[in-house]
Amino acid sequence: MTQSSPTPPVGERIAHLRKERGLTQAKLAERARLSTSAIAMYETNRRQPDERTLAQIAEALGVEMAQIAPHLAAKAAGTHRTTPSPSESQPGSDRPASWEPSPTEQEMSDAPGVTQLVLTxxxxxxxxxxxxxxxxxxxxxxxxxxxxxxxxxxxxxxxxxxxxxx
Structure with a gap:
């Protein structure tokens, strides 16, 4: 974490919280149901996780999403839940049965030239x-x-x- 910026990047916060808990990137990836390379890319800020992924990482670290992404804390408080309970998941899908796109995801899918593809x-x-x-x-x-x-x-x-x- 750098002294020049009061709020460290998301990746640095993920890495700090992971190390604080004594977890390897592989173990965090397993707990968050993500790939180890995705965790590495998030921690080095080469990729930015979306809200759903942040929620998975926060859950795996046992923290509130606000500890990882303070800028999303206020937004998340007033919106739908981003992590499904096991009973809500549909077989063969990573999305909960009641999943609806967040406003940001909806804006992205409506943007010209952007194709959103949901894959297993x-x-x-x-x-x-x-x-x-x-x-x-x-x-x-x-x-x-x-x-x-x-x-x-x-x-x-x-x-x-x-x-x-x-």
Whole structure:
């Protein structure tokens, strides 16, 4: 935390609170249901977490969101809850059943040239994989368009590969 700025950046506050609790970035990531690289990027201020993510991090650290992001404290007090209870979550979704976009998210999605895409964790992983391994795209396209018999054959081959690796 620097002396020149009275309010340290969000990332510095996350790092300070994490270290204060004796947590590694990996452990905080696990508790917050985020990736370790996301925590590292937030702590170094290379990325800024949205309100929902801040709420997950605050919950994982056992603090109020205001301790991490004081500028959001007043706003959060008068708005909807950003962390779902387990009973509110829909299967296969990271969003609660009653989730509605915050005003900021709504403004972003209404901005010209901005496309907001809600993905599951598995969909995001697949997109990241294809971006890192573009040579795999033809195989994935052939799998998606394959007839059911061909798919079963590919799935059997995949299970065999997994069995040999395990």
């Amino acid at each position: 964790k598995d969909e995001a992983r697949l997109i990241l994989f294809v971006r890192m391994h573009p040579d795999a795209m033809p195989f994935l396209q052939s799998y998606v368009t394959a007839d059911p018999d061909k798919r079963r054959q590919l799935e059997r081959a995949w299970r065999l590969i997994q069995a040999f690796q395990g």
